[in-house]
Amino acid sequence: MSIRPLPDTLINQIAAGEVVERPASVVKELVENALDSGARRVDIDLEEGGARLIRIRDDGSGIAAAELPLAVSRHATSKIASLDDLEGVLTLGFRGEALPSIASVSRFSLTSRHADAAHGAVLEVEGGRVGEVTPKAHPTGTTVEVRDLFFNVPARRKFMRAERTELSHIEEWLRQLALARPDVELRVSHNGKPSRRWKGDADMLDKAGLSDSRLHETLGEEFANNVLQLDHEGAGLRLHGWIAQPSYNRASTDQQYLYCNGRAIRDRSVAHAVKQAYADVLFHGRQPAYVLFLELDPRRVDVNVHPAKHEVRFRDSRLIHDFVYRTLQSVLAQTRAGQVPVAPTDTAETMGQGAATGAHYRWNPPQTPLGLQVAETRAGFAALYGEREPAGLPSREAGTGIEHPPMPASNEATLPPLGYAVAQLHGIYILAESSEGLIVVDMHAAHERIGYEKLKRAHDGEGLRSQPLLVPAMLAVSEREAEVAEREAETLATLGFEVTRSGPQSLTLRSVPALLAHGDVEALLRDVLADLREHGGASPLGGIRVAAARDELLSTMACHGAVRANRRLSLPEMNALLREMEVTERSGQCNHGRPTWAHFSLPEIDRWFLRGR
Template identity: 75%
Template sequence: MTIQQLPDTLINQIAAGEVVERPASVVKELVENALDAGARRVDIDLEEGGIRLIRIRDDGDGIAPDELPLAVSRHATSKIASLDDLEAVSTLGFRGEALPSIASVSRFVLSSRREVDAHGASLQVDGGNVGAVAPKSHPRGTTVEVRDLFYNVPARRKFLRAERTELGHVEEWLRSLALARPDVELRVSHNGRPSRRYKGDRQLEFSDTSAGERLGETLGEEFAKHALRIDHTGAGLRLHGWIAQPVYSRASADQQYLYVNGRSIRDRSVAHAVKQAYADVLFHGRQPAYVLFLEVDPTRVDVNVHPAKHEVRFRDARLVHDFVYRTLQGALAQTRAGAGVAVSTGASHPAGADTGLDGSLPPWAMRAPQPDLSLRVDEARSAYAQLYSTPATALSQAQGGPEPMLPPVEDERIPPLGYAVAQLHGIYVLAETGDGLIVVDMHAAHERIGYEKLKSAHDGAGLRTQPLLVPQAVAVSEREADVAERESATLADLGFEISRTGPQSLLLRSVPALLAHGDTEALLRDVLADLREHGENTSAGADRILAARDELLSTMACHGAVRANRRLTIPEMNALLREMEATERSGQCNHGRPTWARFSLPEIDRWFLRGR
């Protein structure tokens, strides 16, 4: 066949295949254009899930009448004019392909008016055939009407799903937008009926305060209740937003929202960093929930890598990965048992706060040496006696009176997990707080305490290697051997001393000491696979080693933890509570299960219908 120039209509329809996947794609492109035009209110009217009609109305700057034909021309845009603009894109749209692509596969009407114009103007496009500009009465802003999507491309139309499904995709994208732009009012109607409204605060530009008000209405009150506030700056990056506490997890990744410079994107490197940060605290198979905003110099991120702008490319991908990981890991480390429970000076006067984000211990935390994994408390008994005693208690003991189970609370602050009062079925510790009851799974809690101690001890000693008595030959693929040779220094840092002995063979001379008795050959293959897949973007390989190490330490901690049906004394129970309050991640056991639960006094009153 001879080479020939494609007609404009076909060019536009090919481009539409990249930009327009379904009605939600159209809504995304048109609403982003409205936001780039300065809109503070956007109305989205849909019929049949957007298949029959999508109408987007905004109160933005508007378009000049003589520029309407340009707006539906390919590669015509007001957002970039030079290569420098492209390298530092700050708008949501910039390609100049959305409107012509949408107009080529629909019955399309574009109407607009600027503040300086006496009247508006309108332009019709039918399947890519552009009509003439005509005067039209119109308020300030722009209206885009898209009817009968894919009417002229039946092969594309048959891939659309049911009305409810397509509407769901639109609503999900709008939910994502609402989280990022709390300053914009969004009104949605479907088949002539109002279906959703996100109220915008026109006095506010983007801020975490205003965005926080939308957490409940977009992701539900449970997410808002369990959300941890994140805001960290460093290395020219800023990460802020919310992550859900581990006890609030999902079966799927349906509540994971990431924004880079305000643009909603998907990124494997950042997703891996989040998953790695949650690795120690999330139940197996569960997904974390988060709304995260990453701010980076626009010149350090390329947004021009995906037709629909769903992905970006970072200039310093490893730096971004490590920054996200360390920020979230630090925040999750503060999920100590008792976090969020007010410290109280008495049953009816809650006050105080929990551990600070800088890792400092609150006033009630024990700074004396803590009991070890076997919960021997003899050495710490005097310190705990001072903690629990008051002048009234000391006087009672001096007079030979019985020692009370709990001290008076008039002059003493009650820590978040309170004071132990009993043990239930040899499994749970019951503790009284200033405003309710705490129930602790003693094995799960002690397991986490032991695990964190073992990790700290191992991290402090560093990664030791153990030479093999007889070097082990390992058969690998040529690609794996290439990776091992290229990443030999990285492997040495991880405890593997390896030399290449042939195109498809390696000789293993030393392994990480802690894992020497496991299946080191299988571990090495997994590490090589990680280095091959993520070597340029993450601390791959090290993740695999740490995961294997942590699994072993977790098993050791589990065996060292107190077992069910072991009777603990009141001082031992209180020792456990104090260690939980001071131990990172103690809100969950090593497998992600919660270690404690709180029941407020009003909640308990409701059990017995008190006050009704």
């Protein structure tokens, strides 16, 4: 067959296959055009989930009558004129193919009035056949009508889903847009009935350009009440938005929103960075929730790699991955049991100043020293908590052995965030009275996190201090375990173990980590060897990926050192644990992402017993 050019209508229909997937794709392209024109209000009218009608009306700058035919011509645009413009583009649309592609597979009408024009004009396109421009009354702005989508492409129409399904896709995209543009009012109607309205108000934006009210109306009260706001700059990058506290997590990725220079995108590298930042605090199989805005020089990101512009390509993908990871990790590190997040008051200047993140917390500082004298040294408490007993802690009545809870301060607002312990429940939970109600703490989970963070700090500093055994321990192991111990002797040394291979199936253990010397060190060593074998002997001394392997090893060690269930603790010991939780990073969750504490307010407890009714 001879080579010949394709007809324009067929070219547009082929392009429509890339740009127009379903009614939601049409809404996306048309609303983005409206925003690029400077619109502050956009009305979206739909019928039958958008299959029968999509009408987008805006109050933007409008299109001159003479330019209406150009608007439905392929690759005609007002947004770029050169390669430099393309590389630095900041508008949502720029390729000039959306309108002709949509018009080629629908009954299409474009009505507009330019701000300088005396009246409006309309252009109609029927399945790609362009009509004549005629005058029509219209306010400043543009109205686009798309009727009978895919009426001339039956095969494509068969792939459309039920009306409710198509409408849900449109609503989800509009929700995504509403988060990014709280300054724009969006009104939606379906089958002649108003269905959704997002009120736009530029005066409600904070200094980061975000709107708490838009967050509430878009993702709901529960999400909005469980987020940490952040705003961090460094290395020519800026990351701001909201991330959910670890205790608020999802079974799916349905509440993960990422924007690059205002454009909603999907990016595996950034998603991986977020997931790694949450790795220490999220329960297995659960997903974090977030709304994040990444800003950078547009020349450092290519937005022209996907026809629908869902994906981008970063010039410095590794830098951006690490920037997102370290920013979120630093924010999450500041989550401590008993704290209440509040709006940020400053931002970090550079990546190197990682401690300042823009996430801030309010809490009443404890009125007592944090170092405590433990009445009975159990499970390494003396090593963990110091040597002094502060005033105001529970006292033991002389000669009776009966412990009394502390006397409350005259002003209950001075109580520590987690209050003071009053009892232990079933040898598992600590019950504490706070200024606002009841605190319940899972003592093993809390102690596990405290030990884990101590191990990480020690390892990152001078390394884990070893404590020699009075008598070296001989361990019978499998040949594979002996090989791992011999191969990973240096790694084991950084973890505080001095172990040598003394035979084909035996090891000699001479030193153990000092922080965990009171635990079952032989069982601990076996678990560490199992972890090392599973990770292929990766050295846990550098890099994010190998650091994760190191953290798994330290987590295993911390679990062995944590106080076990059914261990009876004295009130000073319980209070020691509470005070340590208040100053330990990430203490709201254990190493496996389970919550370590729960709070029940006094009004909530009153409702249990119908008080005041």
